[in-house]
Every structure is written in C-alpha cells, then in structure tokens.
Amino acid sequence: MSATAQPLPAASLLQLIWLASPALPVGGFSYSEGLEAGVDRAGVATESIAADWLSDQLHLSLARGDLAVIARAIPAWRSGELDKVKVLNDWVLQTRETSELRLQAEQMGRSLVEWLRNHRSVSDTHIDACAKLPPTYPVAYSLAASALTASIADCLAAYAFGWAENMVQAALKSVPLGQSAGQRILSRLAAEIPAAIAEAMALAEHERQAFSPMLAILSSQHETQYSRLFRS
Template sequence: MPENEAAALYRLMTWLSPSFPVGAFSYSSGIEWAVEAGDIVDAASLRRWLAAMLTDGAGICDGIFLAQAHKAASANDETRLGDIAELAAAFVSSRERHLETTSQGRAFIEIARTAWHHAHLDRLIDACKSPLAYPVAVGVVSAAHAIPLAPTIHAFLHAVTSNWISAGARLIPLGQTDSQRLLAELEPVVGTTATRALAASLDELGSATFRADLASMRHETQYTRLFRS
C-alpha cells in the first residue's frame, strides 16, 4: 500500500472508531424513546427502524451533507462550504438532535485539529460561521487531509450505524452476537445509502422518518433517560 494511502486509512479508522472521543455513546437519536414506546422491542424491529433511518432519514441526509462539505472543501469553495454548514446545522428536526450533531461535530474538529494539525483545515473551519454538524466536520477534516470521499462516507455511515446499534443493545437489551449480526444485515443498506449520498445534490435532501423525528422530540420530556437524545 502506498504511504499516502496507508496514512489516510490509519486516520480514517482512528477518527471514525468508537473509541474516538466525540461522545457518541451519550446519544441515541431518539431510539431510547422508541424502546419505551414499544416501537423497538427486539433485533428485528431495531433493524427495521435503523434501515429506515439510513435510507429515508438522518442517515441519507447526513451522508449528503458530508459529501457536499467534502467537495466544497476540496475545491476551496469557502462560500459554498459556509452555506452547507449553516444548512446542516438548521436541518435537524429537534433541539436534542441539534445538540447531538453540533456537540459531536465540535469535539471531532477540536480533537482532529489538535492531534493532526493542518493549516488548511484552520482556514476551512474559519469559513464555516455556523456550529459544525458532525457530518460536515467529518467532511471538512477528511478533505483537508486529502482523504478520498467514497471511503470516508462509508466509514462515517458505518460508525453512525454502529452507535445506533450500541444504543439499542443497551436499551432493549441485545447480546454482542445479535448486535454484530444486526450490523452485518445492515451492511448492504449502509452501502446503498453511501452510494446515493455520493451522487446526490443538496436539492435531494429530505426525510420521511416521521416516527423517528417524533421520538427525538418526545425524548426531551421522557421521564427516565440514559441518553442525551
């Protein structure tokens, strides 16, 4: 493997590893309320919920934002990058989801910039006037380090899906084997979503996961909570 490819793979695996400290374990994207409401009761219902979120909800939307941010940053189009960052921060459906994506985005930027400092990255971040949503942060950092978009978006969606499954495993609960089986079953869904996001424009943004949006909103007033969203 060429040295530059090895370095890119190393960074991508590090940044999107469950151990990278962005605080993802604190958030469930509304899954906690869905479990309490009885929408998610086992591995099969969790798989259906997550497949919908990937194909018609936060998954595809975040994938599009990541792809567009990466393309704008790679082209040094700071004006467009700022517009994408503003739209992504405003696009989330609830206060808690806004907290989730911007908190993770801020942590991702701060840690990646400190450990892998890059002067070009500082300039790109300065072009974003709004708080950076998590997918935009990943797109900007990976572009600044010349990491190709296709593996970045696949790794990002894998990381997001893994965190959703981890939340479900703690809430339902599920065993380790069932969790890994679920991740394997969602592999083609993640791949298809990544491919769609790579080819999509901002005009194709949109979601139809109304129950998931309601879950995120109702979680704000849920009596007992383990997660922040």
C-alpha cells in the first residue's frame, strides 16, 4: 500500500475484519487442508517445518489459485458479469484435486451464502445467483467482499489472513505446537501475504493454476487416515 493510499471507512474496515474472522460461522476451523496428513506422513513435526509448509502453501497454492480467483471474481460481481463468475466457480471445482478439498470448498461456500442471507449486505439477486452455482468458498467470499468499498488488495489481504489464522490453529492442534510458536508462524505468514497478493493480482487468466501434487497425495491419504482431528 502506498503512503498516499486512503484509509478504509470504519464501517468497511469492520466488515472486512468480520469476513476475515475465524469466528465467521463457515466451518473453516474444522479443516487443515492436508496439514494433518503432512504431520502424519511427511514429517511436519516442528515449528520450523510447519512454518515452511504453510509459507509454501501460501505462495504455491493460495496465491496462484484462490487469491487469483478472488481478484477476478470481485470486479465480476461488482459489474454483474455473472457468466464470468460461473466460469471462475467452475474452475475452482474442477481444480480441487481430492474429494475432501472439493467438499471443503462447497461446504464453506454454502455456509457463507447462508450467512449473507441474514447479513443483508448483498442484493438478493446476487445471493440467489451465487446459491445456484453452487458456490465455492472463494467465489462466495468474493460476493461478500464485493459489497464493501474496500480495494481488491484489501479484500485479498483479509482472505489470506483469515486462511493463515485457521491454518496456524490447525498446526497448533496437529503438530502440536504452543501458542507462542503459533504467533511466530502467523507473524511470518503476515509478512509474506503482501507478496502473495501482488503475485495473485498480476496473474493473467491462463497463468492461474492449482498444481500441488504432493498436497493432493497427502489429502487423498488423509481421507482414510486411521485417526484425525480435521475434515481435510
């Protein structure tokens, strides 16, 4: 953000913080996105390894996939380009490489749409259009964010930080780690999020990707893991 950037109005800032909150009732806390399988099978056993794992996931997966989708979907919702929204939503569904990752995207998307029906910040027309997709979480989040006066970069920052908080909590429970270790990892991720946002916003349509083969393998193994805390 440049030194001359205007601050968000307080109401929009609070709404953005609300969207990023792990307390938002969409179920994000119940997923580890393959991390739990990484602990069980890939040696994610220390603070340092967990931090590296999440940093890689931020840059190799989130930035090139979900964040890039949101960067395109927010202006599409704002301009009423529903056909483009559907294409983006279909891309998310088609690139979720395992059953549990797809179910996560769908469940969190449905839950956020239901939250929006009660929140009344988005038009009923757009909510109904989103519900019919059916929505994935990045696309439903884009709809929620499109109603705010926040910039796309600010909306991506909120999404990425919400993801980081959920993933750090997953690391605390599954590695396991202490609270201080979790805060150090979160500090590292927060420092790296601006670069991930810049990468996501710079990607052309044909450059967006979701290619994380080891993560997909671990997620597949997690589906039948003998004992687990998380749904993915």
